[in-house]
Amino acid sequence: MAKQGMVSLNNIWKDRSIPKPLKFKLLKTLVWPRMLYGCETWTMRKADESKIEATEMWFFRRLLRVIWKDRRTNGNVLAEIGTEMTLLSLVKERRLKYIGHAERNTKTDLMKTIFEGKTEAKRGRGRPSLSYVDQVSKATGLKLQSISQKSQDRLIWRGIVKSSCAAANINPDDAARCKVG
Structure with missing residues (x-):
């Protein structure tokens, strides 16, 4: 759902006349609320945490128009925006x-x-x-x-x-x- 919101704003991310700090603020106000909806009640595993971090980096790379062929590190992308990973x-x-x-x-x-x-129920097999x-x-x-x-x-x-x-x-x-x- 959040990725759909990000894709629907492609005109903003591709516009070179909009400065990066403004794009970053737009990302936080238009896309992150979709991503964080109901996060207070999530029970997360390590896999879920890594998916959230990957999604955040996908947002940043999309914002900067960085494709995977560019082979840029996450640190490089974060340094260009001037932020750290904060979604998780x-x-x-x-x-x-x-x-x-x-x-x-x-x-x-x-x-x-x-x-x-x-809840009163029998526990299933495997690790709780x-x-x-x-x-x-x-x-x-x-x-x-x-x-x-x-x-x-x-x-x-x-x-x-x-x-x-x-x-x-x-x-x-x-x-x-x-x-x-």
Whole structure:
């Protein structure tokens, strides 16, 4: 869906009279919201993370009209735009912020029930799939009960989000500047 949006804006990306910084801002405002829609609830595997990074590089290469025959490295493309890869870090940061929001919501317990609930069913064969709660626990380094307790205080939770972003080599200030929507 996001790639379709990128392709539909080909006239903008091919126009040489539009400066690159403006094209980059247009990319972040017109294409990234499609890409990030509902990312707060995604449970991601390593393969999904690499697909997000590849898609981000595809966006940048399309923006600069770089074809695969040019054999340019990702670092070279990023240096020309003057940015770093931030899409995956935005997904991770938004997920943590959403958990805090869902836990503090007093109007309904539905989000809490979904977040903390378990379904009664027999587990299938093989390794258990990584759950949303497991990914949040791994990112914050906290257990489910302490996530629920600490997310009740917004200032404490913001500190946890910042420290988790710092631990994952994500600069929250960069992510805040790249925010969409």
